[in-house]
Amino acid sequence: MTFGRASLPRHKTLRYGLRKLTNIRSAAMHHSATKSGSPEEFARYQVGTNGWSGNAYHFVIQKDGVIYWCNDPEAISYHDGNGNRHALGICLVGDFKTQQPTAAQIDATQRLLQYLQVQIPTMKQVGIVDKPKQIPVAIKLNEVLLTVTGFLQEGVSMLPVRTIANAAGEKVEWIEVTQDVCVNGNRLNKIGKLKGV
Structure with missing residues (x-):
């Protein structure tokens, strides 16, 4: 090794x-x-x-x-x-x-x-695991066009939260204890929406 x-x-x-x-x-x-x-x-x-x-x-x-x-x-x-x-x-x-x-x-x-x-x-x-099909996705954030690479999983486009949030000037953190992703202190649910929104 x-x-x-x-x-x-x-x-x-x-x-x-x-x-x-x-x-x-x-x-x-x-x-x-x-x-x-x-x-x-x-x-x-x-x-x-x-x-x-x-x-x-x-x-x-x-x-x-x-x-x-x-x-x-x-x-x-x-x-x-x-x-x-x-x-x-x-x-x-x-x-x-x-x-x-x-x-x-x-x-x-x-x-x-x-x-x-x-x-x-x-x-x-x-x-x-077969390699997921990677796809480029264009997203408009605050009047800026951002292209990110995601992949398809069971017909759903999966995009990297950190890349998108960082481009928008947001803070992303991983909370080990709860196994949650937070954007500006707000937890995301499993499909990437802010909980409570």
Whole structure:
């Protein structure tokens, strides 16, 4: 396993929220949907284009079986929509719509999962997640046109709250105790509307 977390591109001010290890229930398996790639390239895109805090995955497995540790397991990174709070993100480099994982990737994945299930006994399930379809969305905020990258999930457009709120000059914070997102001190409900509005 290669440790490269400190050298990966990260957002200048944003950080992923944190959770207890006991909150992790599953591992979400992804493919990069690219022929090649690296944790650095993924993080550069996810930070620069999506406006995320850092690399979306906790682990990235290269075609040669090298495992990169990208985020601490406690980080609630953006890789599985509503499952982010309870899932670790593991990404195998490759486009598995047209390719197969290599034998080295399969072996590395099995070894990583065995290791993680000992370290995190609450992690019982492994699920395959297809990469969500990313969509550009134009939003008009205070007479300024803002284009953000979101994704479709079950026919619903999911957009990054922090990117939109920051562009509007609003303050966004994560409240660990209640697991809530707040904009200017007001909690958002699960579909992104201010509670009580």
